[in-house]
Amino acid sequence: MSDLPSLPVTFRPSRTRAVLLGAAAAIFVVVSAVALLLDRLGPGERLSFVFTAALFAGGLLMLARPKVVADDSGVTVVNFASTRRLEWAEIVQVNLRVGDPWVFLDLTDGTSLPAIGIQPGIAKEQAIAHAGALRALVEARSGDPRT
Template sequence: MSDSTPGRPPALPVTFRPAHTRAVLLTAGAALFVVITLIALLLDHLSPGERVSFVFTAALLAGVLFLLARPKVVADEAGVTVVNIVSRRRLEWAEILQVNLRPGDPWVFLDLSDGTSLPALGIQPGIARQRAVSDARALRALAEDRSTPGDAAPPG
């Protein structure tokens, strides 16, 4: 989702998310809910409790697909918010040491100053590999641009 020229980070704020994957998951979740609910309503021999259980199951399955569509990475002037399937973490730019998307990785990994690595599922090469590579480069450029040491002399 970045609109940056090569070598220059995108304008902030910017949100990175797997748009194609998200569209597929949201569409599948909605379709699944509608189809199972219609089946529950159209089957004459089901009791009201069975109908409710069909609809509940449809809602549960759709909810799982909607959760899988949740991941995103939001970068702003103050830092980065990584939203994964069931978690959200706010990072300051200085906490991000490196942005990695190696061949075969399922998503971007952020190497952090506390020695840990945080998966950022909002940038994943699944359906749109080139988009993920572009987004990873844009986030890397932003992190490098914003993570400069505060005690460095200003240019000039």
């Protein structure tokens, strides 16, 4: 069990996140600059450009939000618009099958929870390593009498 990551550990799609954060910043700056540089625009039109840029950037920031945080007491899954806290004992299995867009956690209540913070999109090897580390943590912690 020496290959287990030390807790707390955060799993997130770092390359995807970097692209999304960069795109959000670039869109906001470029559209806002265009609004300020166009002489023909009135104050209301300039404001609408900046507001629209902020909406697009906000949407990209929401897409960059997912992560999975494992600590001593359990796992917190942060998806696009929701956050769910799980105790270690609630997680039955960690799945990342070929073709899956992200990891799925099988839970003791019979449901499956998507953990979008571990996704093989741009960095397949990183996602496989993160899924394996989370799987090992779940296996090591599920038998822990403290949980």
